[in-house]
């Protein structure tokens with residue numbers, strides 16, 4: 001049994017992204033894992049302002065929901081990042097959440113090339129939805145995830161579901177007409 005924290009960076013309450021996330025969660029629960037879902041629509045997390053107070057042993061100066069998320073991040077085995085594709089990348093809410101990982105970094109006396117600190121090692125996954133479904137649709141989002149979450153922060157990639165062709169937000173969610181919900185359920189069931 002693993003502890004999985006799913007962070008949803010926006011999207012409509014019963015929209016494509018929440019449906020995708022819920023399908024993943026059903027699979028993970030059926031496989032016996034413990035899952036917690038948090039929505040950044042409900043809990044505000046602001047971006048890092050780079051004051052560096054955390055580099056001098058002080059708590060983050062920003063008093064918002066992230067401080068309550070820290071123990072959830074530390075105790076999770078896997079963090080699932082979920083977002084609708086907004087202007088070809090992850091939502092600003094999810095980006096702000098990731099920026100705040102800066103305050104949970106630990107000093108690394110001997111960082112490898114291109115790194116400056118170390119982070120708690122976790123597994124990670126990416127769940128996204130979009131209107132378009134071209135071969136380049138997720139290029140920037142996947143590039144950011146791989147560069148930042150996997151290569152820099154150092155999490156282990158467990159995979160991703162990139163649900164293209166779910167319809168635009170000026171219409172009702174269309175993800176139930178695709179195979180992506182089944183894909184997300186199977187992913188949740190087989191992630192460990």
Ligand SMILES: Cc1cc2nc3c(=O)[nH]c(=O)nc-3n(C[C@H](O)[C@H](O)[C@H](O)COP(=O)(O)O)c2cc1C
Nearest residue numbers: 011012015016017084085086087088129130131132
């Ligand atoms: C502000 C905004 C920007 C969007 N940008 C893109 C985009 O760049 N590419 C794309 O394919 N879809 C884009 N979409 C469509 C959403 O990604 C898509 O409808 C998504 O599934 C909505 O998720 P939801 O149903 O969970 O709200 C955008 C939607 C909004 C509201």
